[in-house]
Amino acid sequence: MSARTNDEEPGERSPAPPGPPSHPDGLSPAAPAAVAGGAAAAPGTTDERVTAVRRVGAQRSARPARAASESAAATAPPTAVDPAADTALAGASVPPEAAPAELTAGAAAADGGSEAGDPPRAEGSLRGAPAGPGAQEPGTHEPLGDERVAAVRRVAAAGRRWRGVRLVGCAALLAVALTGGAIAFGAARDQGSVAVAASSSAVDPGALGSGNLDAGIAALQNHLRSQPKDAGSWATLGLAYVEQARTKGDPARYPQAEKALRRSLALAPGNDQALAGRAALAAARHDFKDALGWSDQALKRNPYSERALSSRIDALVELGRYTDAFRAARTADDRRPGVPVFTRYAYVYELRGDVTTARRVLEQALTAAASPGDVAYVAAQLGQLAWNQGKYTEALGYYARALAADENYLPALEGRARAQAATGRRDEAIEGLRTVVARYPLPGPLVELGELYEARGGAGDRARAREQYALVDAWIALARANGVNADLDTALAAAEHGDKAAALRAARAEWARRHTVHTADALAWALHVNGRDGEALGYARKATATGYRSAVFRYHRGMIELATGHTAAGRASLRAALKLNPGFSPLGAAAARKALEAAE
Numbered sequence: 001m002s003a004r005t006n007d008e009e010p011g012e013r014s015p016a017p018p019g020p021p022s023h024p025d026g027l028s029p030a031a032p033a034a035v036a037g038g039a040a041a042a043p044g045t046t047d048e049r050v051t052a053v054r055r056v057g058a059q060r061s062a063r064p065a066r067a068a069s070e071s072a073a074a075t076a077p078p079t080a081v082d083p084a085a086d087t088a089l090a091g092a093s094v095p096p097e098a099a100p101a102e103l104t105a106g107a108a109a110a111d112g113g114s115e116a117g118d119p120p121r122a123e124g125s126l127r128g129a130p131a132g133p134g135a136q137e138p139g140t141h142e143p144l145g146d147e148r149v150a151a152v153r154r155v156a157a158a159g160r161r162w163r164g165v166r167l168v169g170c171a172a173l174l175a176v177a178l179t180g181g182a183i184a185f186g187a188a189r190d191q192g193s194v195a196v197a198a199s200s201s202a203v204d205p206g207a208l209g210s211g212n213l214d215a216g217i218a219a220l221q222n223h224l225r226s227q228p229k230d231a232g233s234w235a236t237l238g239l240a241y242v243e244q245a246r247t248k249g250d251p252a253r254y255p256q257a258e259k260a261l262r263r264s265l266a267l268a269p270g271n272d273q274a275l276a277g278r279a280a281l282a283a284a285r286h287d288f289k290d291a292l293g294w295s296d297q298a299l300k301r302n303p304y305s306e307r308a309l310s311s312r313i314d315a316l317v318e319l320g321r322y323t324d325a326f327r328a329a330r331t332a333d334d335r336r337p338g339v340p341v342f343t344r345y346a347y348v349y350e351l352r353g354d355v356t357t358a359r360r361v362l363e364q365a366l367t368a369a370a371s372p373g374d375v376a377y378v379a380a381q382l383g384q385l386a387w388n389q390g391k392y393t394e395a396l397g398y399y400a401r402a403l404a405a406d407e408n409y410l411p412a413l414e415g416r417a418r419a420q421a422a423t424g425r426r427d428e429a430i431e432g433l434r435t436v437v438a439r440y441p442l443p444g445p446l447v448e449l450g451e452l453y454e455a456r457g458g459a460g461d462r463a464r465a466r467e468q469y470a471l472v473d474a475w476i477a478l479a480r481a482n483g484v485n486a487d488l489d490t491a492l493a494a495a496e497h498g499d500k501a502a503a504l505r506a507a508r509a510e511w512a513r514r515h516t517v518h519t520a521d522a523l524a525w526a527l528h529v530n531g532r533d534g535e536a537l538g539y540a541r542k543a544t545a546t547g548y549r550s551a552v553f554r555y556h557r558g559m560i561e562l563a564t565g566h567t568a569a570g571r572a573s574l575r576a577a578l579k580l581n582p583g584f585s586p587l588g589a590a591a592a593r594k595a596l597e598a599a600e
Contacts, residue, residue: 213247216240231268234260239277239307242284249440249475251482257281258483272301272308279311283318286485288514291315306336313344320516322351322546339365339374343381350385351517353547359385375405380412387419388549390581395419410440418448422583426456443472443489448586450497455586469497485513491522496587500529517543517553525556533563551577551584555592562599571599 220237224230238260245253258281264274279294292315298308309332316325329345342365349358362385366378383398396419402412417432433449450468453461472493476486487506494503507526510519521543527536540557544550558573574596583589 213240213244217244229267231264231271232273234264234267235271235274235277238264238274239280242277242280246284249442251479251484254281254285254482254484270297270301272298272305275301276305276307276311279308279315283311283314285483286318286488288315288318292319304335306332306338306340309336310340310344313341313348317344317348317351318516319514320519322348326352339369339378342368343378346381346385350388351546351548353549355385355389355549372405376402376409376412379405380409380415383412383415383419387415387422388551388581390422390551390579390583392419392423392583396423410436414440414445414448421448421452421586422581426452426586430456437468437471441471441475443475443493446472446475447493447497451586455590469493473498485510487513488519488522491526495522495526495529500526504530511539515542517546517548517550521550521553521556524560528556528560528563533560536560537564537566549580551581552588554580555584555588558592559595562595567599571596574599 217237217240220233220240224233224237227233238257241253241257241260245251245257257277261274261277261281264271264277268274275294275298279291279298282288282291282294291311295308295312295315298305299312302308309328313325313328313332316322316328326348329341329348332341333345342361346358346361346365349355349361359382362378362382366375366382369375369378379398379402383395383402386392386395386398396416399412399416399419402409403416406412413432414436417429417436420426420432421429430449430452433445433452436445437449446468450465453465453468472489476489476493479486479489487510491503491507491510494500494506504526507519507523511523513519520539524536524539524543527533527539537560540553540560543553544557554573554577558570558577561567561570561573563570574592577584577592578589578596
C-alpha cells in the first residue's frame with residue numbers, strides 16, 4: 001500500500017499558511033538525515049557542561065541590567081576554546097598552530113543529500129510500497145530493564161550534584177564549556193548516528209557511519225593534516241560539525257562548520273557535497289531561505305544527493321511552502337527512498353492533519369531502519385506522533401522501543417518524560433528531564449522542566465523553575481553569538497516566562513521572515529500576552545488552518561477567542577485541545593480547564 005493515498009496536494013486541501021517544525025526550538029523532527037545513539041556521557045563531562053550553563057544562568061538572574069548581559073553574550077568569541085586543550089581533546093597529534101583552524105574542534109558526522117529532475121523511481125520508494133508489515137505494535141514493547149533505568153538515573157544524579165552551584169560567569173564561559181564538553185564526550189553518541197560519506201580511502205566510512213562520531217572526526221582531522229587539499233573530506237568535516245552542534249546542543253560548532261565548507265568549495269568550486277553541507281548549515285542556523293538556495297545548487301550538480309533532497313524539504317517546510325514541500329518529498333521518495341526521506345514525508349502529511357498516513361509512513365521507515373540509531377530515531381518520531389494525539393500508552397511503548405535500541409537517545413528520554421508527566425508520573429518526568437537538560441540544554445526541554453517544577457510547587461521548586469528559564473536566555477545568547485536566528489525560541493519562551501515585549505518583537509521578526517503554522521502561533525500568543533487579542537485572533541486562525549493537530553495551537557486559539565468575546569468558539573477550541581491531548585502542557589492544560597470552567 002503506497003503512502004500516497006491520492007494525488008491531492010496540501011494546498012488543495014486548505015490554504016497553506018504558516019508552518020515550521022513540530023519542534024519550535026529549531027530541531028525539526030525530520031532534522032537528521034539518519035540517527036546516532038550510544039554510550040552514556042561520563043558524569044564529569046556532563047558536569048562541565050551543566051556548570052557552564054548554570055554559570056550563565058546565575059549571572060543572568062543576578063544582573064539587573066539584562067541588556068548588558070545580552071550584549072556581553074553577543075560579543076563573546078564564537079569559538080573561544082584554548083587551542084591546545086581543544087587539540088588534545090580531539091585526539092590530535094599535530095600542534096594546533098601547524099594545522100588549519102577548522103581541524104581544532106570536536107567530533108561529529110553527517111551525510112550527503114539530493115534532488116533535481118524527474119528520473120526513474122528508485123527501488124524501495126514509498127509510492128507503491130507495501131505498508132510496513134514488520135512494524136511492532138506499541139502494546140508489545142518490552143519495558144526497559146532495571147539496569148537501563150539505573151544507568152539513566154546515574155547520569156541524572158551527576159547533573160543534580162551541581163544544582164547548588166551558583167557561580168557568576170559570562171556567556172563566553174558557556175561557549176567554552178559547551179564546546180569542550182562536546183569534544184570530551186569521546187565515544188559517547190548523543191543522538192542517533194548520521195552517516196558521513198567519506199571522500200577518501202584514508203578515512204574509513206564505517207567509522208563515520210557507525211555512530212562513533214568522535215572516531216570519525218578524528219580520522220578526518222588526521223587525514224586532512226596530511227592531505228589538506230582533499231575537498232571532499234573538508235566537506236565531510238563541515239557536515240560533521242553541523243551534526244555535532246545539532247546533536248549536542250552546541251551552536252559554537254557552526255563557525256567551524258562554515259570554515260570547513262568554505263575550504264572545500266575553495267578547493268573544488270561547486271562540489272555538491274559542500275553545497276549540500278552549506279544547505280544543512282543554513283537550516284541549522286534557521287536561515288531557511290539560504291538553505292533552499294544552497295540545496296537547489298547542490299541538486300543541479302547531483303540530483304540524487306540525499307542530504308540536499310532532505311534539506312530542501314526541510315527548508316520548504318520551514319518557509320511555510322507546504323505544497324512545494326509535499327512535491328519535494330515525492331521527488332525525494334522517487335530518487336532516494338529511505339529513513340531520512342520517509343520521516344520527512346511523514347511530517348508533511350502530519351502538517352496536513354493526515355495523522356493516519358503519517359503514522360503508516362513512519363511504520364514503514366521503522367521497518368526499513370537497519371541500524372540501532374535509525375530504530376531509535378524513527379521509534380521516537382512515532383512516540384511523538386502518538387503523544388500529540390493524547391495516546392500516552394502507545395507513545396510510551398514507542399519510546400521504550402527507541403531506548404531499547406539506544407538507551408541514551410535524548411529525544412526518546414525527553415518524550416518519555418513528557419508522556420510520564422501527562423499520565424501523572426510527575427516526579428519520574430522531572431528526573432528524566434534533568435538527565436536531558438544536563439546533556440542537551442536546549443530551550444524546549446529547559447522550559448518543560450521549569451513548568452514541571454512550577455506545577456509540582458514543592459519547596460524550592462519555584463526557584464528551580466526560574467533557573468531553567470534563565471538557562472534558556474543563556475542558550476539563546478550563545479546561539480545568536482554563533483550565527484543562529486533564535487527569534488522563535490525567544491518568542492516561545494519569553495511569552496510565558498520572560499520579557500513579554502521581547503517575545504512580541506521576536507515573534508514579529510520571525511513572522512516577517514517566514515509564514516508557518518509555528519510562527520503564526522508564536523505571534524498570536526505573543527500578541528495575546530501583550531493584551532493585543534484583536535490582532536492575535538487572525539494569526540491564531542492561521543496557525544490552525546492546515547489541519548495540523550496541535551493541542552497547544554487550539555489552546556492558544558481558544559484563549560484568544562475568549563478574550564475577544566467569541567465565547568462559544570473559545571469553549572469549542574479549549575474542549576478540542578483537551579480532548580486531543582489532555583496533558584499537552586503541565587501549566588497550559590490546567591489553565592485551559594480553568595478558563596473553560598469559567599466560560600461555561
